[in-house]
Structure formats: structure tokens, C-alpha cells
Amino acid sequence: MYSEDYEDDPDYLAFAQQQDRYTGNNSEDDDGVSEYNDGAGVKYIIKFKPQLPPLQPNEKRRSNAKADTVNCSAFVHEKAPMSDFLDAIILAIGRDEQTMKFKIVSETLRTTRFKATWTISRTDYQNMQLSSEAGYKELVEQAVKKAKVEAKLEIVECELEPRALTALNGDETAADGDGPDKSKKRKLNPEEEKMAETVVELQHANRCSDRGCSSRFCFIGNPGAKHVRLTPVLLNIWAAGIIAKIPTVTTKKPPPPEEEKAFWPLDDGLSDIDDISMLATRRRNIAAKPATSSGVTINNDFSALATIMQPIISASTSVINRQNPSEAPSTPNNNHLPHRLLASPAKPAEMTIPQFCNAFRLSADILQRLSALELEGPHLLAYVENSVLDAHLTIGQRAAVRFAENEWKKGKIGR
Structure with a gap:
């Protein structure tokens, strides 16, 4: 041909x-x-x-x-x-x-x-x-x-x-040809030519025939049979391994995992705690809750309103008594006296430790350290001694946790 x-x-x-x-x-x-x-x-x-x-620079040719x-x-x-x-x-x-x-x-x-x-x-x-x-x-x-x-x-x-x-x-x-001379394209040395030829061989040997794959060249010889897209960088790494004559490297087998991990993707998930794993843990905890439970608790606390309205109610009652003295009873009747409105105490919201840390803006480091204690929620912090917290938290972190706990007990759901 x-x-x-x-x-x-x-x-x-x-x-x-x-x-x-x-x-x-x-x-x-x-x-x-x-x-x-x-x-x-x-x-x-x-x-x-x-x-x-x-x-090329300074080169001319006829128009046709x-x-x-x-x-x-x-x-x-x-x-x-x-x-x-x-x-x-x-x-x-x-x-x-x-x-x-x-x-x-x-x-x-x-x-x-x-x-x-x-x-x-x-x-x-x-x-x-x-x-x-x-x-x-x-x-x-x-x-x-x-x-x-x-x-x-x-x-x-x-x-x-x-x-x-x-x-x-x-x-x-x-x-x-009127401008300054431009440098000519650099010629490839023998090593670069050998590298280019090896890359062409790898492209022909690893052509992807899967119609669902968007890449023309893939390596699928890993244990998970995952499509590893052969980018120019990976092709050059593979070609360098062939040129270096590494015993296990061929046109069908790339460098081993200890040399280049990109060809051998792991099946395991993330092992370190990061933002993605924290978000996944939070979503799993939310999904595990009963469907009837609500993520937000609304507390109707009217204690402040009752305190403000008490002088107004007392003043209006005295004015009515002065205007109609005949109607005023000779003996005081406690049943006609206005009752003082008493507010029900606020109920702390039910939440998990990740939700608690997120609501009160505690750092990711505090969340990671509290996760080691395996507490179901902030309602268990009252049963944990400060000496136990000091073994896992710094003084400033423990103070932040206790402050957030007190705010949570008052019925607040964040700051």
C-alpha cells in the first residue's frame, strides 16, 4: 500500500x-x-x-x-x-x-x-x-x-x-515577505520521532469500538474493565515506558500501577473525609429519618409579647373601673382579673451531629472530631463530660461546642 x-x-x-x-x-x-x-x-x-x-518565511509562489x-x-x-x-x-x-x-x-x-x-x-x-x-x-x-x-x-x-x-x-x-524573518519549525530529534511512531502504534492497538464511548482510544485492560481515555499525556507516558523497555509494558499493557496509577482506576470510594463524603453522610442521615419527622421545628414563643402587653391590659382595666364605679364589685373577684400570659418553653430541634455543626457554623475539623464519638445528636452532649471532649477537642473547639449546645437548648436552630 x-x-x-x-x-x-x-x-x-x-x-x-x-x-x-x-x-x-x-x-x-x-x-x-x-x-x-x-x-x-x-x-x-x-x-x-x-x-x-x-x-515559509520569505517564501513566495505564484497565485495559481x-x-x-x-x-x-x-x-x-x-x-x-x-x-x-x-x-x-x-x-x-x-x-x-x-x-x-x-x-x-x-x-x-x-x-x-x-x-x-x-x-x-x-x-x-x-x-x-x-x-x-x-x-x-x-x-x-x-x-x-x-x-x-x-x-x-x-x-x-x-x-x-x-x-x-x-x-x-x-x-x-x-x-x-515584508516582515521580519520568522524562525523555522524545529525538527524532531531521533528520540522524539521514535516517541511519535510509538504513539501511533498505541493508537492503532487501543482503538475503542464501543459506540457508547466518546473517546476513540481507550484502555480497558484494568481489573474493573473501565474505559480509561487515552489522552495525549497518557499516550506519551505509555510510549515512554515502551521506549525505556520496561519488561511488562507492551502495546496492549501500560505501565504498572506503581509506575502510573492513571491506567488502573480504583473501584473503592473516597477513603478520606472531605466535603463530598460529609455531604453524602448528611444525605444518608436525612434519608434514614422517618417520613413524618420534619427537618425544621417551629417554636411559638410569645413570652416577650405577653410581657409587653401586660401594662396595656392593666391600664385599660383601671380606666373601665373608673368610668363605671357602680359596676365595680364591692369585693375583688380574681376571676375578672386579666391573667398573665405564660409562654411555653422552647423545644430544642431534633437534629444529627452533622446538621448541628452545619446549623451553628462549626468547622469541619470539629465535625470530624465529634464523629469519632459516634453521638446520634446534640441531645447527648449533656451526658459527655468536658474531660472526654478535651481528649478530642481543643479548648476553643470545646467552648464553641458548648456555646452552640446552649443556644440549641434555647430552641434556636442556628446562628
């Missing part, structure tokens, strides 16, 4: 031989040997129309310049998914996933880097747009019906957007 225009270039031939491991052959392991073209699969005759590379068309071919298994098919075509034309990015979302091809059309010779299927998995399936179905199982593909590389073009070329003055 190589370009016929560069068949005399030994470097390109070496590149093509290296990429043959990833194009057209991966599907054989999963789908078996192809039924067409001696087991090679469907043949695609590719015509690639690339864009000219960005101008065009890049040379690349003609090549590739074989892809007829049962290969659309993503593997596109990867094989991209590698065949000498591009990579960075320059020809694409995504398949809801069985629709999304890309701004290229456009693809296909043609089946001597049929009505001419210059058909390849923009969905349905179109790809139709392409394969029509190709295998022919005696010569092949199809023609035309890939047209799209022009870079102005923002991307500016990032590649620098500012406009540099592109015109």
Missing part, C-alpha cells in the same frame, strides 16, 4: 511498509479473511488532491499554484467499520490523524479537513458523497457486486481556516 508517484523513494517505501501493519489487516483478526481480491479485501483506487503547504495529485491504492476488508476504512485511506495517501482529523457522530462523518466522493465504474454511482455510515455501506455493497471488486475514491483536502492558516504561517507580513 503505497503511492505510485513515490515508489522510487526508499524513505517513503519504509514508511509504507511500516504502516501496512495498520491498514487493511487489522480487520482480518476480527472479521476473518476477506472473500475478495485473494483475501486482501475491497480495492480502492485513490485520487488525492492535497493543498499546498503553508508558505496547485499541489500535485497523489494516485495510490489501498485494500480494506469489506466488514471494516467506517473509522478503520478512513484511517487506512488517510495512511495510504501519506497523511496522519492530526492533519486529517475526523469524527463519526450519530453515524455521520464530521470533518473540516477533507471531502470524499466515490465512483463505481460502469454504474449510475458516480461522484457520490461519502458523508455517513449509510453511504459507506452502500459503497461496499455496490463494490462487491462487480466482477472486479474495486471502487474509485477522490479525496480533496480542504483549505485551512484563516485562524489555522495564521497559526501556521505567522502574521500576514511574514507571509508576504
